[in-house]
Amino acid sequence: MDLDHKKEILDKLIKCEDVDNPELHFKLLRDLGDELIQDTSYDDLIRFLNALANRKRIMIISILKEKDRCVCELEAVLDESQPSISHHLKILESAGLIRGWKKGKFTHYDIVKDNMTSYLDFLDQKLI
Numbered sequence: 300m301d302l303d304h305k306k307e308i309l310d311k312l313i314k315c316e317d318v319d320n321p322e323l324h325f326k327l328l329r330d331l332g333d334e335l336i337q338d339t340s341y342d343d344l345i346r347f348l349n350a351l352a353n354r355k356r357i358m359i360i361s362i363l364k365e366k367d368r369c370v371c372e373l374e375a376v377l378d379e380s381q382p383s384i385s386h387h388l389k390i391l392e393s394a395g396l397i398r399g400w401k402k403g404k405f406t407h408y409d410i411v412k413d414n415m416t417s418y419l420d421f422l423d424q425k426l427i
Contacts, residue, residue: 309322350396373408
């Protein structure tokens with residue numbers, strides 16, 4: 300951080316009612332920032348959130364919550380093409396939220412509940 304930006308922040312911190320020592324408070328805030336930047340567990344959370352950041356993918360998770368389904372069933376429910384469904388499934392599978400397996404001629408998918416629970420627990424611990 301350049302000195303001008305640091306001074307600007309310190310000038311604001313001086314005006315905060317609950318900050319007795321702006322220099323020390325600034326240092327503690329910078330230490331917190333460094334700790335957060337180095338915490339790679341947020342990368343997994345971002346992958347999880349990005350996987351869910353789409354209406355169709357949330358709908359797929361909701362459909363799979365009931366029971367495992369094959370792609371053709373998902374096509375019928377979502378009124379989407381097989382390539383479109385497969386694209387969404389690939390993203391969800393890459394994030395570890397679902398898994399697919401061959402069942403006869405068809406690939407079926409279900410939710411990986413342990414991974415879903417882990418991500419939700421992580422959200423609870425880190426953000427709530």
